[in-house]
Amino acid sequence: MNAKKLAYKPVGMVLGMVAGAAAGLIFKQVWKAVEGEQDAPNATDEDRRWGEILLAAALQGAIFAVVKAAVDRAGATSVRKVTGEWPA
Template sequence: MSNTVSKIAYRPVGIVLGIAAGALAGALFKQVWKMTGGDGEAPDPTDEHRGWGEIVAAAAVQGAIFGAVRAAVDRAGATGVRRLTGQWPD
C-alpha cells in the first residue's frame, strides 16, 4: 500500500481518535482536579474569586494532561495503521 493511501486511511482514524482523546483527557482532568483542588470544578480564568496561582496551576495541569493523552492516542493510532497497512502514516 502506498504512503498516500496510508495517509488517507489514517485521516478518519485520526479524527475519531482526536475526539476520543479530548473526551478522555477532559474526564481525566476533572478527576485529577477533584483530588488536588478540593472542590469539584476547575477555576474559570475570569472568576474574580479565584487567585492567579490556582487559575494558572489548573491551566498547566489541564494542558499537560491533554498533551499526554493526545500524544498517547495519536501514537496508538499510528501504530494500528502501520499494522493494518504496513506503512507508517506521516
C-alpha cells in the same frame, strides 16, 4: 496530500475526539484530587486566585498533551500493524 494521509485523516479525527474526551475526564479527576473541588476555575472567575487559575491551566494543558500523544501514537502503531505501513 497522498492517499495514505487522506485515508488516515478520519481515523485521526476520531482518535482526537476520543483523546479530548478522555483527557477531560482525567483532568476532572486530577483537579478533584488536587484541590478537592468538582470544577476547575475559569480564567475569568473573579473570586479565584491567580495561582489557582494558572495551576488549573497548566495541569489541563499537560494532561491534554500527554493523552493526545498517547492516543495518536497508539493509533499510528495500530495502523502499521494492520497495513504494514506507518501513517505518515
